[in-house]
Every structure is written in structure tokens, then in C-alpha cells.
Amino acid sequence: MTDSNTDPGRVLILAPVGRDAPVLAGMLQGAGIEADVTSDIDALVAQLDSGAGAAIIAIEALRRGDPRPLSRWIAQQPAWSDFPFVLLTHRGAANTPDLTGNYAAMLGNVTLLERPLHVVTLLSAAKQALRARSRQLQAAAQFAARERAEAEARELAQTLEQRVAERTRELADANDRLTAEIAERERTEAALAHAQKMEAIGQLTGGVAHDFNNLLTAVIGNLDLLEARLQESPLRRMVEQSLRAAERGAKLTSQLLAFSRKQRLTPMPVDVDRLLANHVDLLARTLGPSVRIETVLGAGGAPAMADATQLELAILNLAINARDAMPGGGTLRIETAAFDGSTADLAEGHWVTIAIRDDGVGMEKEILQRVFEPFFTTKETGKGSGLGLSQVYGFAKQSDGSVAIESTPGAGTTVRIVLPRAATQTATVTPLRADIVPQRPGARILVVDDDEDVRVTIVELLQQLGYRVIAAADGLTALNLLQREQGIELLLTDVAMPEINGVETARRARLMRPHLRVLFVSGYADLAQFGSDLADQDVLKKPYRLSELATRIDHALSVAKQA
Template sequence: MSSALRGRRRQYEARKILQERKLAAEKLRDSQVQLLQLNETLESRIEERTRALAQANDRLMTEVIERERVQQAMVQFQKMEAMGRLTGGIAHDFNNLLNVIQGSMDLILLLSKDDIARRKAEVARRACERGGKLTGQLLAYSRNQRLDLRSTDVLALFEGVRELMKSSLGSTIELDFALEDGLEYIMADKNQIEMALLNLAINAHDAMPGGGKLKVSARKATPPEGLLPHGTYGLISVTDNGHGIAPNILSKVFEPFFTTKGVGKGTGLGLSQVYGMAQQSGGTARVLSEIGVGTTIEIWLRLAEDFSDSDKQGPLPVLRMVAAGTRILVVEDDASVRHSMVESLEALGYEVSQASDGEAGLRELRREKPDLMITDYLMPGMTGAQLVDIANQEFPGLPMIIATGYADMEAIDQVIEGNAILRKPFQLVDLASSVDQALRRNRDHPPA
């Protein structure tokens, strides 16, 4: 092969090698670019995935916290409901005992001529009244006491309790009332809301042993999420600048019998009465407190829509003797209560028959129809409401009264008018008035 040919061949091979190197270099550059792009994409994907995982973790932690909060709220709700049932049952039994004592004291005051015996009976009767207020607080907590809900003037309410609070708090407590424009009427039982405010004032006084400031305010407000159904409510706040309540006992303050006061200095029923009254009125109560700063108790109540029935008061009951001839049937499973009621009615001049339970009462009704029947509500076997329902069907127009210290008020409403309910413990004058009113209604509006 000639030298020229060999030279051209070497040149060709050299160009080919250069081209291959050039292609290899281009492929290398492309691979490097792709690798860089892949790295950049990988980093962004890792960042995106990390953000997604962090967001999912945040959501999970929020759900866990919310679930724990709901579980704690449910446990607290169940505990409060169980306490309500327990206190309601205690109130029922205690009311029966008070009723026997009160009935006996009233009979002594009615029949006895001995001044010493009468004075002792009056002391015992007043003690029964105090016991009745305690059971009223228990029943308010357990939401088994009927409240006389009506439109209540907030300004008149404040004016009514102002002097009572001043006398209870003493000169070391500065008392201030504030009512914002716009709030005029709330739906409340006036007696119960007054008792609630006085209880809160006394608690505030105990929280400020060296003196302090107490502010009672009222305004329209929207409750925090989850506290009440959405809407506008009347908010009454009682705020003190006392020592405050420790966080670990805040959840217990509305429980009956719970108190931080010493032995003999409190029943532990004040705040439970406030809570039960607010709940039964269609609202609620809550406590806000900070150690060393003070405590605020909030009472949330529905606004009144109708002002026509506000502050109406009926005539005071009058005790009067009656002529013999009117026969009353008393149905009561507690023998002591039944005997006390029978003796009281006989002392008033009525002829009385009795039965120890609903079935026996029904048999007595069918044997001889009375002019009036008085029945207890909570009895074994057949409740008073069930007995009244059957009696309404078999003896239409028969006047009836349900005497109760603890009851399913909805069940009673279905069979009897609200003003035909006699609340235990009752005084002799209450018994006489209820019987007289029931007989008068029947005479004035006889059945068709």
C-alpha cells in the first residue's frame, strides 16, 4: 500500500476517533444534564413529600387532640348526668322525710294550744323549709324540678338582688352592677335566678376574705362554638378579683357537694344549683378563672320573646276549714307520708280514703268514686301519671293532683295540668290551697 493511501487511512481513522469522542462527550454532557435535572426533581419531590407528611402529621395530631377533648367532654357529661340521677333520687327520699316532719309540725301549729309546743313546732317547720331549699338545689342540678320560666326584666332583677347582695357581702366588698343597652328580658325562673346570683355573691365573698370587687353584668352575646346552639343569648356574668380556682378542680366546681370550703362552711350545692337552673332554662353555665386574678361565672339564658306574662303573681294561699262531706282519695306508697297527708286532710274537714300503690288506688277508685284524688308520682309498679291517665279515661272530669318531690315532668304534663301539681315538701296551707283550687275548678268548669 502506498504511503499516500496509508496517510489518508490514518486521517480517516483519526477523524472517526474524534467523532466518537465527540459523541461520547455529548452523551456524557446529556447524562450529566439529565442527572442534574433528576437531582433537582428528586429534591423537589422529597420536599413536597416531606411537606405532605408534615401536614398529615399535623392533621393527625389535631384529630387526636380533638378526640381527647371530645372524650373528656363526654366523660364529664356522663359523670354530670349520673350525679344528676343520684341527687334526684336523694332529693326524692329526703323530700318524703321532710314532708312527714313538716306535716306534723303544721298539725301541731293548727291544733295545739300549748305555746311551748307551738314554738318548738315553728322552729322545726322553719328547719323543714331550709331542708326544702336544699332539695330544691339538688333538683335544679338534676333538672327534675319544674321551673316557672317566664320573661324576666333584667333591670328589675338586678334592682331586686342588689340590696340582698350588699347585706350578704358586707362593707369590705365593692359591688358594681352593669347592664348593657339592648338586653331587657330573659327567660328565667325569677326565684331560681335570684338564688343563683346570691349563691355566686356568697362564693365570691369567700374567695375575697380580705375584701375586693364584685361585678355583676348582663349583655347580649353569642356563645363560643360548641357551648350552645348558635344564636344570641342573655349573658349574666358574676366576676370577682379573688384568689381564683386551681385548674385541676375547674371541671368539678359544678358537681353537687363539691366544695373547697371547710367543714360546716358550705354545702357544695350553690354552683350545682346555678348549673342545673341554667341547663333546665335552655341555657348553660361555665366558669372562667385564673389563680391570683379572679373568677367569672357565666350564666347563659335564652332571650324572652313575649313580655306579656312577666312578673305576674297570683293571690296568696289562704288556709280555711271546710265542711264535712267531701271525700278525697290519697294514693301514696310511703306509709309515713300517706298517714301525714290523711291526718292533715282530716284536720281540714275532709273525709279521706287511702291506698298504698297505683293498683290499690285504681281498685279504690272503682269501688267508690271520690270527689278528688291525690297521688304520688314515683311509686312501684304503676306511676302516678299512669294512674291519672287511666282515671281520666274511666272517670272523666275527676279532679286530680299529683304530689311529687322528684318526677318525670314531661310524663306528668301529658296527663294533668301544670297547676295540679303539689310539690313536696309542702306545708299544710299549700295542701289546703291545692285541694280547694282543684275542687273549685271542677265546680266552675264541670265536665261535659
């Protein structure tokens, strides 16, 4: 479409019959007017779009061709444009219906010239058309300039209003930021207070669990000794019940340590799909017939890096909570999946998730904010310790993962554990031996523990297994015994002791006897404070059963013999 920048000095000629076109072009060019000949209507329209000041058209070109493209072009002109045409007719044809009723109306701004025509008439018509076009273009340019000036004036008039609006927005943004910062500060202070409270509770529970572990070691050890000596006695049943109660106490301390994140975990690659598949029957027996268990095992064998025992305990705790939330029965759905990415509280990485869903009563928002606190429970008195979810929370965090809970009153609850994905395949765990038959009876063992009850119990347990045992109440006494006594093959030492701890005792003992094998025993879960190399050593966690002690002693002595 022609615009205000088009050169108005060029005339287009459409006269496809005879020699009219070259003759007309020659006449115009002879008068200094630029002229271009077009072959048909489409070519003419194309040239109009590329810029021209006027067009001379022979009427037979419109009659023989399709004038619709030209009609559309004329109809689509800008408001300021009225392109001039010169239409060449035959003498006496000016009054024919097809010309006056159609072509002239279509062309709009048209000058009619009858042929044969004089050169002066042609030049006059062409120049008049070019002048008219030139005036249109000038008017368009002036109109555009006036519009630009008015736009600039409007822009200047709006500047103050815009500045006021911008300043208002800046003030509003500043106020919003201040409000957000105040809210964020309040959230941070609340989170800090919560973290400090949880840390204080964690330190308390960790210390209590340590003391209980020592007590339970003596209790369980002595009960094991009694059980071995009461094979046919009716008192054996009472010992077995006491052992079960003591193991429940050990489970309680394990939950306390899990919450405080100070338990000693043994992470290894765990195939969560296989683990769950192997434990569905156990879960079914535990939850009872009113709970239907569904599993969607979608991890695809991707191993999670976690302590398998603690993971099983976490799943069991969540399943029991789900059962209690469905007093009339319902469906427990366990789903696993592997994904790459990040979560609200975990950075980009490779993860394995375990989701436990129930369709129970659900929880209110106020309860959800406290469910991971130790000893917090919504169950009736005596129906729960309030440590199940706190154990799950501590286990997930200590495993470098996370745990999240979603719940809607009346619509059920979902707890999702996220654990780091292991880079290697799942490990094979060697079960503890149950036969309690020592592989090297008569081996000499030095036992070091500052708790007399625990020390006496360990000595009796080892003697029951057929070992020769000497004991010391502290590390310095143990080192003196090592200097005097010969044939000691294994040092069995507690970690947390006064004066010098078990790690330092072992270090000095190895200076005297480089091939001495050491087995650490501890009820104190936070072992990092005793040195980073302790993570590479064998540690037997208190409390333990006689079978576990026997297995670990055999392993330690076999390694010592190979060395």
C-alpha cells in the same frame, strides 16, 4: 411607553410653524412610509405612547413649547429602547448652544438635518431611524424569548425541589393530623369519662333527693300541724326552728336535683333586670357590709325563659361564693345583657346573660376544672356543702342555656349564666296565699300515695283545712274507691308508685269520671318517663308547706267547679 409589540413603521411629525408638517408628511407618504402629524409636544408624547417607529421634530417646536413631558418620556424608556429622533434645524444652527447642549442631549438617539433639505436626505434619515427601531424591537423580542426560556428552565429545575418540599409538607401535615387526632381522642375520652361520672353522680343524687323529698314531706307536714296547734305554747319556737331546718334540707335536695338536671322547672318569661333590682337589698343583707354590690342592668327588659325561683337561688349561691372568696371584703358586680349569636357551647340564638364578678382570691386552673362537680369545695369543713355551683350548672343546662367560669389567682372570678331569651313578655306570678283559708271546705278528696308516712300526713293536713278525705295506698285501690264512693271532686295522687303509677291511675279515673280534677304530687323530679302529657298537668312538688298545699287544692277545686 413604547414596548416590543409596537409597529415600527409609523413616523410622527411635529412641525407647528408654516407648512413644514404637511409637506414632510406628503414626502414620506409618497415613499410609502406611514406618517402622522401632531399638533404639539403633549400630542406627540401621547402618540409615542400609542406606538411609533421614529419622530421628526422641528427645533422651533421645542423652543416654543415645554419639552419636559418629552424629556420624561425619553428618560422612562425600557433598558432595551433608544427611540430615534430626526431634528430639523436651520442652516448653521447645528453649533448653537441650545441645540448641542440641551435638545440633542435630551433626545439622545438623534439625527440632525438642516433645512432646506432634499427629499432624498429626509427619506434616508427616516428609513434609517425606522430600521434602527425595528432592530431594537427584534432584540427586545429575542431578549424576552430568552428570558422566558430561562424562566422555564429555572421552573423545570425547581420542579423536583418543589415536589420534594410538597411531599415533605404532606408528610408533616399527616403527622400533625395524626397528632391532633390522638389529642382529640384523648380529650373526647376524658370528656366521656367525665360525663359518665357526672351522669352516675346525677342518677345517685336524683334518687337520694327523691327519697329525702318523701321524708321531708312527712316532717314538714307534721311540723305545720304542730305549729298550728301550738299558737301560744313555748314549744312553738322549737317547732319553728325545726321547720327552718327542714326547709334547709329541702333546699339541699333542690340543689341535688338541680345538679342531676332532674328537677321539675317552671320556666316562664323573667325580666332579669327587674328581678335583680328587687333582690339587691336582700343580697346586701345576706352578704354583709364588707361587700359592696354594683349592678349594671343592661338586658333592657329582654325576658329570659327560666324558672324564676331557681334563677334567684342560682344568683344567691354565686353571690355567697363571691363573698367567701373576698374574706377581707370587696366588690360584687352583677351585669346583665342581651345578645344574638352563639357561644362555645350554644348554637346561634337569642340569649340573656347574667355575669357575677368578684375581685377575690381567684382559683387555679386545676380547681376550675372541678368546680361544677357536686360536693367539691375548697372551703373549710363545715363551711359549705359543695353543691352551690353544681346547682347553678344543672339549672343552666336544664334551662337550655349554659354557664361558664373564668378566674385568675389574685384577680377574682367571673361566672356567666346564659339563658334563652323568651319570645313573650314577662309573666305575672301569683304568690301563694298565706291565710290558709280553704275556699271550698267540706269538698271530698281522694289521696293516693304508697308511702304511709306521707299519706297519713297529707290526710291530716287536708282534714286540718276542713276537707273530707279518703286515702288509698296504690292506684288500683284508688280506682276501686272511685267506683264505690260518690262525691269525690279531686284526685290527689303521687306520681311514682308500684303496679300502676299516678299518671296511669289518673287516666283510668277520668275514663270513669271525665270531669274529675287531678292534682299530681311528686318528690321524683324526672317526670318525663311517666309520659309527655304530664308536663301539661298540675304537679305539686314535695316537700311543700301547708300554705302551698292549700293554695293548690283551692285552685284545683275551683277549676273542677267551673268545668
